Amino acid sequence: MPEIFQYPFMIRAIIAGTFVSVLLAWLGVFVVSRRMSLIGDGIAHASLAGIALALLAGWAPMPTAIVLAIIIAIVIFWLEKKTNISNDMAIAIILTTGMAIGVVLLHFYQGYQPELISYLFGNILTINMPDLWTIIISTVIILAIVALKYRQLLFTTFDPTGAYLAGINPGRYDLMLYIVTAIAIILSIKIVGIVLVSALLVTPSAFSRLFAKSFKNFLTITISSSTLIVLIGLIASFYLDLPSGATIILTSTTVFIFGYLLKNILKIRNENKI
């Protein structure tokens, strides 16, 4: 058996990583197509408040952060739809406020804060069995909802007016996407960290868009590349003894750069043939 599989924490990390990579990839195609890439950053950073509150109160950080992330998603949605505040402004306000609350709360936390660093930059060593089950169950539920409402989500993404005229309530699906994305981001924090999580939401989609010919194709390539990126990143971090979150993100950037260069080489070759 390869050395990597002899460590229970690595097995937990690989299982958790596979689940969140599929989840983030699936949601990422909608997030990128709606030009709302910033939302991942906003929710992740703002969730520091929830994590700090949980650490201070001695509660379980992940469920606390999930509840807070859902509230944050609802507030961003409300600000965007019910006020004149634009999406990026709403996210910027929530992001900085959440972080500021987190920093203030942590000011009252006594002693060394190793867990905090894990949340900021990801640490697969901290994924315990309850976390793993939370990730698996939440991912399965969210994927089932997204699969069930795939057409409506796609319709409201591309043509909200057309969707409305087809009898769909676009606002309901916007809110649904915000909430499930918020939960997905929190589920991924222990693997890639608050600071880095949005890259995993966006980069696989950016890579996939270079080659996809249809939306179905786009989704398939994004999920495959995302899973591959996370697994390669985890394995590389283990053997090179590097931080897991940063290694995964650097893997995704490398894959994107490789894809971009390949796309351009193929383009030049095709032009030369003509």
Added chain:
Amino acid sequence: MKDFIEIKNLSYAFDSYLAIDDLSFDIAKGEVVAIIGPNGSGKTTLLKNIIGIYSPTKGEIIIDGQKPQQVRKRIGYVPQKFEFERSTPITVKEFMSLEKCNQKAHGAKNINQALNQVGLEGVEHKRLSSLSGGQFQRVMIARALLHEKEILIFDEPSTGIDIAGEQTIYDLIVKINQTKGTTCLIVSHELNIVNKYAQRVLCLNKKMICYGIPEQVINPENLKKLYGIGAGLYHSH
């Protein structure tokens, strides 16, 4: 003829800005009605009230005896600008498959047939972003045809299209109107188009300036009220 779409004392305001002021008119089933007016005259706002995305500040809109929101599935809308993330790959077929209803005749199998009706062949596997402006307008019309919409609303359908393409779009609208009895509302800037294709025209500049048969109501006096200029724009032939 019985009124199909009734606009009664409609006013619409964005906060303190009044975009439409006490507008009343009606449209019979199967009519082609054009809406003309300068920029910022409330044309698009009126269309958005008719499809029910906006709710009137005052007054009401009745379509076939019901509120717009209740009959919205019977309306097809071709917007002036269709904005989407163009680098996202979605094919024409995928785009047209987004709307689903329980009728078999409206299913994905009939997409090619609808595209053929608007003169588009072999585009179903093309990316939506690769289509020209005219082709895209026709895809939107094909989607409305696929679901047999009873009302078709066009917001400046010739924007960004060359003269030949523009002619094709308007000929297509008239063909749909004549063969299927579809009620059509068209926002247009071009008076020759209005004269040629519309049975009635609404001149709008926040308030109604005129409403009636184009040959009768499009005259120098009304144009001056509408645009602030006179006969220079007007050609009776």
